[in-house]
Amino acid sequence: MAEFDLIDRIRRRIPARADVALGIGDDAALLQVPAGRQLVVCADTLNEGIHFPAGTAAADIGWKALAVNLSDLAAMGAEPAWCTLSLSLPAPDVAWLDAFLDGFLELAALHRVALVGGDTTRGPLSVSVTAHGFVEPGRALLRGGAGVGEDIWVSGTLGDAAAALALLEQGAPDALRQRLDRPTPRVELGRALAGIATAAVDVSDGLLADLAHVCRASGVGAEVELDRLPASAALRDAVGPEQRRAFQAAGGDDYELCFTAPVERARRIEGAAAVSGVAVARIGRTVGGSHVVMRDGGGRPWAPDKTGYEHFG
């Protein structure tokens, strides 16, 4: 099977978008960015054994490869539009490709994202996606916009994916495994927060690590109350409180949004969350300095054993 057959197989499954003048099948795609919008571009790769366990279902790999990129667009407050896909496969396995596309295109359809190009090639299993979206100039959510004395918020719940990974061999509960394999990019929330939140990041490497990026870029510190970190019922059922806290604070792969806003915008934040159908929780406050400090229920500083996933850790 040649590359061109695989590409035809992909092309037949892509729905049209009016702003795609030319999609898959030429040397490049021709696209129209709406007048008065900035283009937002991000790129993220998933490698087997690093970003997903060997043996992960092809459909879940497809979903997750797009989800982690849409999560980056969400963290910018952008509206997703297009993506490219570079897929390296050890062998041309049509059944695997079809299942991969099932997951990839299911998520793409939810957000009306068009796959406009890319390549398929031989190599160890690796999925590189570049995602494109739009934002009104001046409304993008940057990491560097937080001021001192603002609320720190997080969406959804934290720690589920990390718990699923830790419990993988003994069989993680389905609700946790679902969070690891099919993360939900908070696209609608990101859009709703544009113009309200002062800074945002998506939680991919662990809350502490990603919040530290916001603090560094903004020139602020952070105090986070450990007991305010949102946890799912599935996580509470699956592990004890100390382990749960470590997963929530430093686990990674959550793909929730962590963001800041002045205290007086709390009701607007809650309104944005309600419109988006996702819960948000105030977990702390920005402060002077440059450190992220977590405090337990007694006000004592607390740190997990591990402060976030590092790709070359």
Add this chain to the structure above:
Amino acid sequence: MAEFDLIDRIRRRIPARADVALGIGDDAALLQVPAGRQLVVCADTLNEGIHFPAGTAAADIGWKALAVNLSDLAAMGAEPAWCTLSLSLPAPDVAWLDAFLDGFLELAALHRVALVGGDTTRGPLSVSVTAHGFVEPGRALLRGGAGVGEDIWVSGTLGDAAAALALLEQGAPDALRQRLDRPTPRVELGRALAGIATAAVDVSDGLLADLAHVCRASGVGAEVELDRLPASAALRDAVGPEQRRAFQAAGGDDYELCFTAPVERARRIEGAAAVSGVAVARIGRTVGGSHVVMRDGGGRPWAPDKTGYEHFG
């Protein structure tokens, strides 16, 4: 060494571009497409052992990873602007990364391309690049625009890279090895051909295979005169005539442009080539039907043993 140190190392070496509102270092880049331009996007991956020989110098891998993408933009007649880079490395080797960037950024600087994002992660050596450019609406060079009775042209010379690969173990001549490791994307020529050529493709999989894409997309056939295929002096010196012809017709990795134009535009084509500083050669004519036929000096049909590189061949 963490991903963030590698990213900082990359970021410090990127020159500014006025249309990059936000480059490397946030969740995504913010970019401004010029008013009245279409966005042109392509993506291509290089994997070790598939797209370059194991042991290729890091700087050459960096150059080639960008070159193959700029070649796709050239084949659209686009002006390059930005790229993202997803780099998978077996281990965080700073010396390797610096050398890789030497090659990547040397070519980027030649075309004023800004690296605006991407990721570095652990995995088998793999380089995925997505390149972005601009084109005036209606002026992009597509594969499907060729009519019957037009000239078929090719830039530069063919077969050098394939010969270098075939001669690798016995030590290919430097001039050939350079064509394999540091292909020259024909960006200026592609720009100059926009509005003159009727169809174009870059020769990455071999002339016969890539010209067949043009024929299929355009609904035409092609007759190519084998003796008109341009060859370098280094190729003529290195191999005999039959092997040379096979490399020229079906070798791949040339990154020349193959394009079509009405006969009466020959002088404009030659003018575009002169302005771009690259030679072009008329190698045949489009005809009715759907087949690509090559003819030798006696007018007899000729076929190489192999009709082009297939990534899963």
